[in-house]
Amino acid sequence: MYTNEQERWLESGQPKYGDAQQAKKNQMFMKFIIQIVAITFSAHLLALFLPWYCIAITPFAFGYLLKSNTDFLAGFCSIAILWIFNAWLLDSDTSSDLSVRVANLFSLPSKSLLYVIMAVIGGLVGGFAALSGALLRK
Amino acid sequence: MRGLKFIISLSITLGLIYLLDNRWVVGEKPIPPIGRFLDPFNGFWRNIEANDFMGPSTLDIKGLKENVTVVYDSLSIPHIFADNDMDLYFAQGYITAMHRLWQMEFQTHAAAGRVSEITGAGANDMFLEYDRGQRRLGMVFAAQNSMASLAGDQNALLIVEKYSEGINAFIKTLQYKTLPFEYKLLDYRPEPWSPLKCALLQKSMEQTLCMGDKDMEMTNALKLFGWDVVELLYPDHESVGDPIVEKINAWNFSNNIPDTIPIALPEELLAVRKLPGIDPTIGSNNWAVSGTKTASGSPILCGDPHLSLSLPSIWFAIQLKAPGINTMGVSLPGAPGVIIGCTDSIAWSITNAQRDLVDWFAITFQDHSRTKYLLDSQWVDTKKVIERFKVRGKPVFEDTLLYTYWGPIPYDENYHATNNLKGYAFRWISHDPFGSAIAFYKLNRAQNYADFMEALNYFDAPASNFAFASAAGDIAMRVQGKYPMRRPMEGKFVLDGSKSANGWFGFIPNDQNINDKNPARGFVSSANQYPVDDTYPYYITATSFEAYRNRRINKILGGLNNIQPADMMKLQNDNYNLKAEESLPFFLNQLDTTAFSQPEKEAFQLLSSWDYFNTKDAEAASYYEAWWDNLMALIWDELDGKDINLIRPTTFNTIKLLQDKPNLSFFDIQSTPEKEDARSVIQKGFSIAVSSIAGWKEEHANVKAGWADYKDGYIGHLMRLEPLGIHVKTGGNHDIINANSRTKGPSWRMIVSLEKTGVKMWGVYPGGQSGNPGSTHYTDMVDHWANGEYYPLLFLHKPEDARERQFYTTQLKRQR
Numbered sequence: 001m002y003t004n005e006q007e008r009w010l011e012s013g014q015p016k017y018g019d020a021q022q023a024k025k026n027q028m029f030m031k032f033i034i035q036i037v038a039i040t041f042s043a044h045l046l047a048l049f050l051p052w053y054c055i056a057i058t059p060f061a062f063g064y065l066l067k068s069n070t071d072f073l074a075g076f077c078s079i080a081i082l083w084i085f086n087a088w089l090l091d092s093d094t095s096s097d098l099s100v101r102v103a104n105l106f107s108l109p110s111k112s113l114l115y116v117i118m119a120v121i122g123g124l125v126g127g128f129a130a131l132s133g134a135l136l137r138k
Numbered sequence: 139m140r141g142l143k144f145i146i147s148l149s150i151t152l153g154l155i156y157l158l159d160n161r162w163v164v165g166e167k168p169i170p171p172i173g174r175f176l177d178p179f180n181g182f183w184r185n186i187e188a189n190d191f192m193g194p195s196t197l198d199i200k201g202l203k204e205n206v207t208v209v210y211d212s213l214s215i216p217h218i219f220a221d222n223d224m225d226l227y228f229a230q231g232y233i234t235a236m237h238r239l240w241q242m243e244f245q246t247h248a249a250a251g252r253v254s255e256i257t258g259a260g261a262n263d264m265f266l267e268y269d270r271g272q273r274r275l276g277m278v279f280a281a282q283n284s285m286a287s288l289a290g291d292q293n294a295l296l297i298v299e300k301y302s303e304g305i306n307a308f309i310k311t312l313q314y315k316t317l318p319f320e321y322k323l324l325d326y327r328p329e330p331w332s333p334l335k336c337a338l339l340q341k342s343m344e345q346t347l348c349m350g351d352k353d354m355e356m357t358n359a360l361k362l363f364g365w366d367v368v369e370l371l372y373p374d375h376e377s378v379g380d381p382i383v384e385k386i387n388a389w390n391f392s393n394n395i396p397d398t399i400p401i402a403l404p405e406e407l408l409a410v411r412k413l414p415g416i417d418p419t420i421g422s423n424n425w426a427v428s429g430t431k432t433a434s435g436s437p438i439l440c441g442d443p444h445l446s447l448s449l450p451s452i453w454f455a456i457q458l459k460a461p462g463i464n465t466m467g468v469s470l471p472g473a474p475g476v477i478i479g480c481t482d483s484i485a486w487s488i489t490n491a492q493r494d495l496v497d498w499f500a501i502t503f504q505d506h507s508r509t510k511y512l513l514d515s516q517w518v519d520t521k522k523v524i525e526r527f528k529v530r531g532k533p534v535f536e537d538t539l540l541y542t543y544w545g546p547i548p549y550d551e552n553y554h555a556t557n558n559l560k561g562y563a564f565r566w567i568s569h570d571p572f573g574s575a576i577a578f579y580k581l582n583r584a585q586n587y588a589d590f591m592e593a594l595n596y597f598d599a600p601a602s603n604f605a606f607a608s609a610a611g612d613i614a615m616r617v618q619g620k621y622p623m624r625r626p627m628e629g630k631f632v633l634d635g636s637k638s639a640n641g642w643f644g645f646i647p648n649d650q651n652i653n654d655k656n657p658a659r660g661f662v663s664s665a666n667q668y669p670v671d672d673t674y675p676y677y678i679t680a681t682s683f684e685a686y687r688n689r690r691i692n693k694i695l696g697g698l699n700n701i702q703p704a705d706m707m708k709l710q711n712d713n714y715n716l717k718a719e720e721s722l723p724f725f726l727n728q729l730d731t732t733a734f735s736q737p738e739k740e741a742f743q744l745l746s747s748w749d750y751f752n753t754k755d756a757e758a759a760s761y762y763e764a765w766w767d768n769l770m771a772l773i774w775d776e777l778d779g780k781d782i783n784l785i786r787p788t789t790f791n792t793i794k795l796l797q798d799k800p801n802l803s804f805f806d807i808q809s810t811p812e813k814e815d816a817r818s819v820i821q822k823g824f825s826i827a828v829s830s831i832a833g834w835k836e837e838h839a840n841v842k843a844g845w846a847d848y849k850d851g852y853i854g855h856l857m858r859l860e861p862l863g864i865h866v867k868t869g870g871n872h873d874i875i876n877a878n879s880r881t882k883g884p885s886w887r888m889i890v891s892l893e894k895t896g897v898k899m900w901g902v903y904p905g906g907q908s909g910n911p912g913s914t915h916y917t918d919m920v921d922h923w924a925n926g927e928y929y930p931l932l933f934l935h936k937p938e939d940a941r942e943r944q945f946y947t948t949q950l951k952r953q954r
Contacts, residue, residue, distance in 0.1 A: 052174050052177035086178035090183045098182070099183070101911060122176075
């Protein structure tokens with residue numbers, strides 16, 4: 001299962017410098033994932049009751065609480081995912097072509113671009129809100 | 139440092155939210171609050187209806203006396219069952235608003251000249267200009283007069299008040315998330331509905347159907363060309379085909395009308411950028427055949443009103459049932475009751491009577507201040523009304539409008555006039571205090587011919603030809619409206635407004651209006667043609683009367699016996715081009731075929747072997763129609779190109795002139811050095827048509843210009859937003875029974891068989907019951923309509939009868 005070197009390291013109980021860096025990376029990545037999950041779910045909950053700009057509230061809160069090096073990205077991705085997923089839910093279970101008509105109203109050639117624009121708009125608000133939350137924490 | 143970063147980041151966040159939560163206008167193009175609009179939790183995505191969408195099964199509603207049951211059928215047509223009249227009209231308002239609120243409100247805003255409140259002034263102030271026009275034509279003035287006339291009528295008041303309450307009850311339920319799509323796109327909210335809006339909607343129909351005139355145009359023509367030419371180009375009566383009613387010498391009354399009226403020919407020619415009036419290519423068909431001609435032995439009534447087609451559809455199909463009333467048909471969103479349809483014993487349908495109900499009176503002002511004008515040898519004060527326009531994103535715009543004894547003065551140095559500082563007052567029948575709500579209240583309850591006749595006594599405008607049939611076996615036609623008694627030539631030219639005696643001195647009594655019951659030929663029909671035989675005592679004039687559809691209908695109906703509903707469907711979709719039959723052989727004979735290009739040879743061959751049917755794939759129809767359109771423009775270039783007001787003669791008369799007067803000076807094309815006659819102008823029209831179709835083929839990479847493709851029928855959204863409209867492929871054209879021109883056509887096709895065992899109805903319209911572009915019911919009837927197919931419509935006696943045709947049921951529960 002393990003190489004000899006790994007076995008020796010496991011037995012020694014001493015972290016190796018390179019691995020420590022990797023572990024920290026993993027930890028940061030985990031924090032990023034936790035941030036995304038926390039923001040997405042809580043933002044979803046709030047969005048059921050509040051106007052659209054409530055998507056700034058939870059990224060701000062979790063930027064503050066879970067401060068990472070990737071707060072902006074976490075905020076951006078959370079809201080982008082949340083919006084794309086929910087729009088897709090509504091858009092996939094219909095024979096209406098309203099999303100195509102709306103794309104055309106904005107002179108967009110396809111509805112994928114409408115999704116991209118929507119994701120970027122929600123993402124930017126979420127991203128900057130998360131960044132602001134993180135910056136608030138000393 | 140960190141604090142600064144925080145402040146910058148927070149400011150960006152808040153700035154973004156502000157930016158995305160507000161509407162912006164970038165280079166005349168409005169952009170909705172894009173964050174709010176695109177948010178999938180509340181934005182436009184919420185207007186997308188899921189495949190298994192159904193409306194609510196119960197709604198708790200304040201304002202009902204009893205519970206109301208609404209059964210939706212598979213076309214999403216609501217069948218409303220109420221225990222009393224008040225709940226019935228309340229529910230009609232509520233349910234109509236659920237499906238068509240934006241349209242209802244927008245149409246009444248448009249009628250009232252309030253579009254710029256929603257859209258802003260628009261490119262080159264186009265929306266503001268439109269709004270000013272509506273106010274200047276006195277649309278709000280007319281609606282207010284109509285409301286005042288309702289005050290004395292308990293039933294009429296009850297209908298519009300309950301209907302309005304229903305709409306308002308629905309409006310109160312709305313949050314941003316549930317707003318109709320267009321409110322989100324245009325970023326505004328509905329305002330409370332009021333009975334005045336019902337009147338505005340009614341007036342807007344009257345504007346579409348009975349605001350047409352050619353007085354200024356005729357006045358200019360008379361001044362320019364003289365009497366003989368006016369008589370030649372614009373005869374009052376083209377004497378073609380049968381009138382709607384022919385009862386020679388059966389009119390046992392006289393008119394008692396003095397026989398002259400002074401015309402006020404102006405010193406200079408009238409130059410006014412006139413607001414668009416009635417489109418002569420809009421018309422309608424209706425007919426009823428008696429039981430002697432049908433297979434079932436019961437009468438069949440058919441109707442297809444032609445209008446500008448739009449989305450959401452102009453009509454909303456509905457059934458209304460309460461004690462004393464069971465009616466089914468189409469309603470106008472914003473007006474209570476059923477406008478065209480049936481009860482369980484009678485059916486009716488409407489076409490436009492065309493009659494001239496507009497006059498223009500020349501006003502003599504005392505001086506440039508226009509504060510006084512001459513009337514019966516006295517200087518009388520004008521009434522100044524300041525109209526205010528709350529243009530979106532701009533300061534309030536004010537426009538001063540002058541009213542005279544005759545009515546408002548729409549055109550002056552501030553609006554659309556280039557030279558007539560003298561001023562012309564606008565006299566329109568619909569400025570008079572009347573409303574037609576009570577006519578439909580009674581019609582929707584009518585059981586027989588007598589009820590029908592009684593109901594129509596309350597119908598003033600828009601003047602209409604009502605076809606009627608009853609299960610008892612009667613058929614009838616009544617040309618009903620409020621018609622001024624006109625002196626010969628009255629209403630054809632601009633009149634002298636300095637004497638009140640020049641005004642309408644009376645109205646034709648209802649019992650002297652044109653009507654006919656059970657004629658010997660076994661059917662009644664109307665298609666906007668001249669209404670009556672020459673022995674009718676009153677002078678009749680109009681902008682134009684129809685010349686082709688009516689003859690085709692009467693010819694076919696005359697030859698049919700043992701009629702089935704399917705025969706009537708076929709007739710409503712008949713594509714036979716009588717105009718082509720009468721003109722094309724003559725046109726082809728005029729052509730010099732020796733110098734033809736290859737495409738001209740091919741077109742000539744196609745046209746020579748054409749059967750005159752404007753079917754969808756008929757390429758010859760494309761050539762003929764293109765030829766005719768170009769020919770018309772070449773012939774009347776003298777009239778089209780001028781700054782002054784002139785109007786083209788009718789299609790029928792133009793063809794007659796080409797045949798009878800080949801050397802008429804109008805056939806000369808002004809832009810060419812040589813002198814054209816009928817023959818050479820026909821030839822030029824042909825060449826232009828062939829090359830324009832060749833251009834079309836190249837542009838569309840198409841070897842064939844099939845008629846439906848070439849015509850490219852289009853049903854546009856009310857806001858004229860291209861992506862919200864649809865293209866349709868249809869045969870027919872104006873002057874053909876299947877009256878589908880590019881953007882106009884049969885807005886509703888209905889067939890009712892009045893069988894003793896129960897009334898049966900078939901119908902279809904170019905759209906769908908939902909006004910929501912995110913619903914499958916937005917356009918779900920269009921394919922059937924374009925293919926000439928019909929839906930058998932449910933006409934229920936009780937909610938349970940819907941059975942497998944039931945889509946869902948909504949209980950409206952009264953809430954205390």
